[in-house]
Amino acid sequence: MGILSVSKIADRSYMFIGISNKIRYSIVITNTGNERVNSIKVNDILSKGACFIPGTLTLNGCRKEELKNQIINIGYMDPEESIIISFDAKVNPNCPPDYVSNKAVVTYMDNYNNSMKVESNEVVTPVINIDVCLKKSVDKKVATVGEIISYFILIRNNSNVNITEVMFYDELSECLNLLPSSVFIGETPQYIDTFNGGINLGTINANSSITISFQAEVLCRPKPSTITNVASVDYYYTISDNGINVTSTGESTSNCATTKILSSNCCC
The missing domain is CATH 2.60.40.740 (Immunoglobulin-like)
Known part of the structure; x- marks a missing residue:
């Protein structure tokens, strides 16, 4: 059976408005099962106050087409295969939130056409605005x-x-x-x-x-x-x-x- 695990990381533990308003997120997806999984789709959810930066999405280091409705189409993954999805998000510096949260929801089909869903951990990044x-x-x-x-x-x-x-x-x-x-x-x-x-x-x-x-x-x-x-x-x-x-x-x-x-x- 194919089983996916998903983890989410950010490149910083907090954001300092005035120095940078960008965060780089990475999603690590691993097929920990012994069968291929198909129709993998990743829905990445950013909290209010942050937005995806076009042109920054990569899959295993290679540039990928832009997001459509926040959905990333992966296709299939073989047993023990891992992929890394990365992208940049930015926070509005004129009205910054107190924090930005981000998590990924992955849906896929196993070899028996069962619809499966798994969520990543949620990454919360405090936004520090000294004014x-x-x-x-x-x-x-x-x-x-x-x-x-x-x-x-x-x-x-x-x-x-x-x-x-x-x-x-x-x-x-x-x-x-x-x-x-x-x-x-x-x-x-x-x-x-x-x-x-x-x-x-x-x-x-x-x-x-x-x-x-x-x-x-x-x-x-x-x-x-x-x-x-x-x-x-x-x-x-x-x-x-x-x-x-x-x-x-x-x-x-x-x-x-x-x-x-x-x-x-x-x-x-």
Whole structure:
């Protein structure tokens, strides 16, 4: 009797959007029985968010015609014969899913014209999308010496994983004096007299955000006459790679907020 076994493998244990959005899948089919099997058809099932890449399908390393309705026609296999089907799939980087799953369903006929079906294992590939952005704004585009300038920073974690040990940095111009009691993290007031060394924001969950606001007094007019201000964060994120947690670091920088200073009594 002819009996088919089917196994599925992927060329990566997780996908990192921004580095690559392609996965190469292989299906290994073996006739473990002692008779030929016929009319072998492979239906490969990709989860939502991924699609087959035309022109990548191979059978034992040889290019094969394109898929029709996700069906691959194999024909027959003799006893102890094995074949390898490979193809590439891609994930939409603009709206990536949290993971991609893939399995194969093989149907065939034995020598007694019995219709048989066997399924492969399901391969689940996490899709990691690290996207942390900072948006900085200032309440005054023009100010004079002695005025108070207010800054607002929105930190948004658009990733599908949490970021941890988030450190916030903001290097103020020498012409600005931070008002210690003006600092807010979210709606919580802080007393911070310097941003040197950064501020620990803890964890920002996936698809969540946090805000920081503060005020500074203009001490004098800089040369040139525009004060620029940029914020940044660095952070950690953890990915499970075949059951083993792997921690990496990342960093993000905001846009530049600018204020023109019109007059002064001194120069910085």
